[in-house]
Every structure is written in structure tokens, then in C-alpha cells.
Amino acid sequence: MSAAIPRAAANDAATAPGVRSSAAEGLATKTRSGHVLIGHDLAAAARHGLLGCVDRLDDQGLAGWVVDTRHPTRPQPISIRLDGVEIFGGSAGTPRGDVSEMLGRGAACGFAFRWRDVSPRAPLAPPERRSGELLALTGGGYALSWRVPLDAAAVYERVEFYARRLALVVGVSYAEPPIALDDRALAATEFDEVFYLAMYPQARNGESSALDHFLTEGWKLGFDPNPGFSVRYYVGAHPDVAAAAVNPFVHYLRAGRAEGRVALPPAGFRLETLREQKTLEQVVTLWRRTDTFRALSARSLSQRLDEHLAGRRVRGLAIVFSHDDYTTSVGGIQLCLAKEERAFVEAGHVYLHLSPWQALPVLAPGGAASQLALRVICDGKAIGYALACELLPALTTLREAHEAVPVSLVVHALHGLAPEMVAQTARLLRPERSYFWLHDYFSVCTGYNLLRNQIQFCDAPPPDSAACTVCCYGESRPGHLERMAALFRDVRFTAVAPSRHVAELWRRASDLPVERVLVHGHCTLAEDGVRIAGAIDRELGDGEGAAIGPIRVAFLGHPTVHKGWPVFRELVRRFCSDRRYEFWHLGSAANETLPVRFREVKVGPLYTDAMVKALDSAGIDVVVQWSIWPETFGIAARECEAAGAFLVTSSSSGAVAEHAARPEVGLALPDEPALYELFEGDGLLERVASRRSGGVPVGWLRWSRLSADFAIPRPDAEPERS
């Protein structure tokens, strides 16, 4: 999570007394050292000797200091803005002993105010009412720094919240140097005005040209002058440019390019991801819960199960393991589990679901499997939490009470669980059938999506290979595989792959013994009509694409790296000024840093077709689903087909690429340059034109019942054997 430029503040900022209007935009930046800076023009402020710190910000108020190091006793005018509106105007001028000590001379620079005193509007209500963590005094090189612990995810949440809404503007008494004419002329040679205004609509202020906006303010806000130059990257990668505080684009054009300096992050998101990468141990630490739970004894657990099952005629037991509580978490697998549960329950089976209390990206420690805490859900109803050593006797009691009925053991995911505990469950309950679902590749590597260092599909090489040596999952993999192998030796699983692709890859990558491997998808398309896109109202643009209106290109779901958000982001960067395209994001949370149209879509057990409907109503022509890992099924790809949108994906996206191999469904491209080339040329335009005029079949998704299709076979749901 990163703090973002507070657009609201930037757009609506009014000029405060004593504050220059050009400096009245808020800026919040998260630095690598874990500081969050709030101010209007940090580089300029530091250059002019301004230092400061927000040392308290909580539900009571805001306090800190701002000092002009050249004149430390001169009070600095400050203005505090909330959502772009000034709520406090005054000065920072109370004596501060600590700052005086730091500077070695007297300083009158402190400020403090209470929310209730300063605003007739509603007080700023932070997401969590805690304080005390956001405290630090620093004399570092930035104008205003707000220090937070690096590992405090909760704090970041609040930081982002504040950063979006709050701007602390410091009045400065210096005059900006005028822009040199030759700098302007040089920048003009490669400044892309159309791109700039499309990316940063707030630059359309009617007072100055886009180029002037960039030269005076834009570059300081991290705005890029054209798609081929990243201000933030260039400054970050070249400390000498940062120290000189010159316009980085002008520097690049004048000298940097000839010196071979790099203008864009090389290797794109991959380098970015590696830079921000945490070790597996750090991630595990971050995930650790600090709260507690009330554990049920074997007896009370049995009692609760008995109460729940009272009066039921039990025809079978399904003991199901997965990584989280499918009744409250949102996601494709959780959706599938809800459908599986319904099918089992409708057939009279008990659906007993077990997931770890402590979610983890790795297996739970093996040494203490009996102490593993699990959440118990029966037929969708929360029963409570229990340690494995109490749960297993309760399961034995349940089994004894229903001795004659068949038992199915189903493993959907093992993250946070101990395979030893699963094996013990199998030994005690003696299931007739055991299914191990290949929703991901966790049985092959700790890195469940087979992304080496989280950036590149690795094809599961031998664990002692050089590739595994340098991978962030490499060290944990041998022990992980050993535990998986022990589980598969103990339990004779039928492996179930949601696609042919995953079945083949898993067989190639794994030597785990299984009874057989089945291929069973989560849903299929039931066609029920033809979508004629021309029927949808469109705003017609001009230019080449005008004859058919802009192509609506969408990204679906969470904007994550492995789902391909960075590639979509780059696509938007490159083509946001191309009138042939219009970019959309359909998902649960908007990313405000891109000029895309956002539509909120929440898919859940009660509205499984929400995405299909959203795609249809938004008139999306093309979905770019650039997953960088071999997806095992790809529900979004099916939703896309059901809505009649054309799917563009990477050839390494596994089941998604497999799905897109049918020309009427989509297109799988070898790499990112091929994607940009497609958008550059007319190929997409022609495809969409023909689909719009000829119409495309659309329909709805017919969902499978997952394990219930095998445990309780239906004639119409015959699994395909691999």
C-alpha cells in the first residue's frame, strides 16, 4: 500500500493567507526509509532551509513544528487543509526546546490545534482510534516528515487515509526562479501535451499551458512529460540530479541521455517488485495476529456440532480444508467453496470446513501440529475455534456417530495448515474418497503461483537448481516439499485440476503420488443470445477510431502484480491520449492514480454474475487480463466470454491463455511488446469492429459443484479424465 497524491486536496485547494497559490497543492509521498511526507513542495522547501515534522496526528488533533533554519525564531505561516478546504490558517511560532537543541539556537516553530477548535465541519475521523505510533522527531533532509514504523501495516492504512485528505501547506517567502527560456524550448521538443493532460487532468487550470504547468509544478509532483520519461524514477536513480534539484526532464534532454542515463524504470514492474520485496520471514511476521481467540474443548465442540446437526438425517460427511473462511472472505475459490457446500448440504451431507485461525503464506510449523488453531464451520455456520488436539477427538466422535455414511476428505488449500494434521485426520476418519484440488501450485512450491521472486514464471525447476537458490522461496522449498510428500504418501488423493493446463503442468512439476488426476472446471458458458455492441450508446470521438467509437478496454478485479495490473497500467500510460481507446477498471476498489473509468463490482455467493453484468452494461469490448502466472482456471476469463468481451492475455497465463486460444474468445500474446504493438496498430480495431457489427454470443456461467460432482455424482456432471 502506498500513499497517493491527494487529488481532492490538489484540485480544490484555495489560496490561504500568506501562501502562494502555485504552492498550494498537497503532496504526500512515501519514501523508502518509511517516512511519510506531507507538504506542498518538499524539495523546494528543503532547498530553502525549511524543516519540519508532524509529531502527533490522531483523533484529537495535529501538532508539530516547521522551522526556517536560516531564521529559526521567525514564525512560519501554515495552513491546514482537509479535502482541499482550509480548516486552519495561522503560524507555527511557539518555542520548541527540542528543535532549538537540534539546531543549536533558539527556535520558535511549534504548532498544535485540536480538530474541535478549528473546523465547523465534521472532525477528521481516522479509521482506527489509536495514537502514539505516529511519533518521531527528525531533522532529516525533508521539509516535513512524518515517521512511521516500517512494519506497521495498520499505521500505513491510516497514513494513506490522512494523506488522501489532509494537506499541510507551509507558507514560503522565497520567489521561484523564472523558467529559463532555453529550458522551456528544450523541454518543448519532447513534451507530450496530449499525454500530459490525459494523465493529469488537474493540470488543466486555464491559466498556464500544460508545458508551463509541468515546468513549474508538475515535475515536483512527479508528473511525467511524456510516456517515455519517469520523473520519479529518474530522480530516484540519479542522486546527483536529486541533489541539484533541477528539472529532471531538462537534465535528461540536455545531458542525461548522452551520458546513457536511464529514463524509465528498466524491466518495468519487475524491478519495482524486487525493490519492495520482503523476505518470506518478514511477510510471515507481518501476517502474525496479535489478538486471541476462545478455544473450544473437544467436548464443547462435539456438543455444538450435535446441536447443529440435531434432527438431520446425515447421508455423508465432507471434511474440507482451505486457507481461509470462505463464508466471509471474497474471491474465486471462496465462491466455489460456497457452491460446493450448498451441493453437499442439499444432498444431505455434512460440510465441515476447517481453516487456520492464523492465516499464513506458508505451511504452519510442523513441530506443533497438535496446537494448530482452526476455525470450524459446519454447513456454512460458524461453530467456533479449536486446537487440533481438541478438534480431532471431536471429529472422531462425529465419525462414530455416523459410522455408516461415506466420508470425503477435500483439500482446497493448505496455506496456514499443517499437512501432518490433515494426514492425521485421514487416519482417524478413514475417508472413502480424498480429493486434493490444484487451485494453485502450493503442493509444488511455497511460492504458490510459481513466480520466481514473485516476478517470473519459473516452471518449477529442481529445488536444488541455481534458479531456486536465488529465488525468495528457494530456501523454504525443500522442507515444504518434504512435508507435502509425507502427506501424499499417507493419503491416497485424487488430484483435481480445474483445467487441462494445470493438470499437465502439475504432472510435469510434481512427483507426488496420486490415485489419478481429474480435470474439472469451475464453470462453463451457457449461451443465451448474441450481443450486438452497436446497441450500446457511445460517445463518438473523432479521428480514426471515430467510426466505431472508442474501444472500451478493461481490467477486472484486484489490481495486483500477478494478475497483470502493472502491465495494464503501462498500457494506460502509453495509450491514454489515443482517442481510439477508453480504459476502464471493474473491481472492488478504485486506483486513483490512473485516468481510467472505475466501476465498483462486488462478486459474492449471492451475486455471482455481477462481473458479467457490469461488463455488459459498461459495454466493455476488450479485457486485458495479463496474468503473469499460469492461472489454474481463470474465472475472469469466463466472465469476459459470457459478456461477449474480447480477451487479451499473455501466453504464459496458463488456463487463461488456454481459454483465449479460441479465436472467437480472445488472443494470447507472447510478451508485453507484442501487447503494445497490438494497441499501436489497427488489429484490435478491426477485431472489435467486426464483433460489434456481427455480434458475439453471450450467456451466463453454469457453475460446477466441485467435489460434490464426484462424491455425489450427477449424470450431467461427468468429470473429464486426464
Added chain:
Amino acid sequence: MSSVHCFTSFNFNYLAKARVLAQTLKKHHPDWVMHACLCDREPPGFAFELEHEPFDRVTWADELDIPRLDGWLFGHDVVELCTAVKGTMMRMLLQQGADKVVYLDPDIGVLGSLQPLVAMLEQHDVLLTPHQLDPDEERHAILDNEICSLQHGIYNLGFVAVANRGDGIAFADWWEKRLLGWCHDSVSSGIFVDQKWCDLAPGLFGRLHVLRDPGYNVASWNLSRRHVDITPSGEILVNGVPIRFFHFTKLGPVGDTMTQKYARDNFQVYELWAWYRRQVLRHTDKRIPKTWWAYARYANGEPVQRSDRLLYRSRSDLKRSFANPFGHDDDCGYFRWLRNERDKAAV
């Protein structure tokens, strides 16, 4: 003593990196003997315990068989000292009977087997790796790489290997003598620590072999002409051949800038760096102060300026008068003398 002995030379600031080197070397060559040459003394609160380290043996610089050792140590800054001991260490290991001696810089990570070196040392007596194997074409790359090598040395002395015979012994003797007298960072005089000397080596030693395999000594100074690939079967290849070792020179912003300048979209290079960062972090001992170097201060705690060293090493009268220029406890004769001289000059 027989078989292959490998050594590295460092001060405690580089301990984490040297540990990564030793551990990665031992992974591929558990039978090689790994030596640490420590050009430092332990910082307060930290003890270097060999049994908990990935090294087999340790040699302290102040135990080396070097005439007028204290004065000699004083005459070098940290980079000069860590490189100046290399000749003596190499000669000493050969004298002790090592069949083959390999030197690796502490900021190297071994990523593949070095067994081919053993075979090469059957054919040749000395092995060196040039900074560059292929000419650069762009002006900035010529400046950064080729011209830099012209100034600092054609061969990268992060690696050198010798066999215990003929030219191997002769090279070690010659190199030791030169380094004892002139292991200085003085590019304008045509000297750059231990490295520039070796520009002469191919001319002086007929059985020296220039190792031209791109899998060895991959570093930012040759990334413009080397491409790193990681294959589906798990191999790491450099220009199509297996990687042997990567020289992670300048861990930090400077190294990042140069790496990105030349690796560009070759993201596998960044993966190697990310791995290296994790390893170094894991092996970092927080008890060692970040700027620690025992020979950075006089016995009275005052910092030794580079100019103090330059003056000392240039004047034989000072060397005679102050055999131990660091001094003992409160008796810091050279420091006192310098202060007096400066005071006089100021008056």
C-alpha cells in the same frame, strides 16, 4: 597441505559479504579450504569465532610475516590494506603447500561450480579475468567501462588463481613484492592498488591464461555485453554458458544506478541482486558498527586522516622515528608530532 585453498580479504564492515562468499563457495566446494584474511581487529562487544563462521581458517593482518608491520599497516587506507595483503597471503598459502590458490573478493557470490578452474590450473599457472571480454560501442559505455579499465586495470583482481609451480609461484612472489611497496590508490601515478600491476602480468608470465568465459566475474562493468538468463530447468546462464560467480560490486545506490544503466530490461540481473541483498542482510551482525575499522584511529581514539598516511609512507625518517605510528594508549608520538607541525604551520 594439498588441494584447493581459497581466500578473501576484508575488514569487519565487509564481514556479512565475506560470509555470503564463503557460504556460497562451500555450497559448491565443501572440500576447498576457505581462508579469511582479516585486515582489522574486533570491535568492542563482538568476537570473531571461527567455529560459528563459514570460514575454515583465519589470518589476521597484524600476524602476517611483513617487515615493520605496524608502520606498513598504517601506510594504507582500508581499500589499500585489504588489497595489499593479497600477495603475501597467496605466497604464504603456496609455501604452506596448497596445490592451487584462488582469491575471490568478499563481495562475490558463487553461483555455480568452479571446478573448471581446477582443470584450467592443470594447463596454466595463473588465471586472470579481464573486466571486459567484448568491446563496447556506445560512447558512455566506452567511458564507463573501457576507459575506466585503462585507468584502473585491465584485469579485475576480484579473482586470481594460481597453481603451486613455475609461473604460479613466480607471480605470487612478484605480486607480493610490488604490493608491499606500492599498493596505493594513485591512478595519476599509474598505480591502482593491487590491480593495475597485473596489466604487466601477461607479459611477465608466459604460463598465465586470460580466462575468457563470460560466466566468471559477471559485474556491472561488463553487463553491457553480457546477458543473464534463468532457464525453465533452473540453470543461470550468461551469454548462454553457466554462471560461475557474480561480482556484486557497490551494493547500494551507486551499484544500482550502474547495474540499471547496463542491465536495462535484463531483469534476471536484478533477481541476482535481490538475492544478494537478502543474503547480506541475513549475515549482518548488528554488533559491528557500520563505520568500524580498527586501523582508522590512533591509539588515543583520534581519526587517522588520509594525509597522515600519505605523509608517513612517503618519508623514511618518519618511519624510522615512529615505528608504530598508531601509538600505544596515550603515547601517540606520530599524532603528537603531526599536531605540533600543523600548529606551527598555522602560526
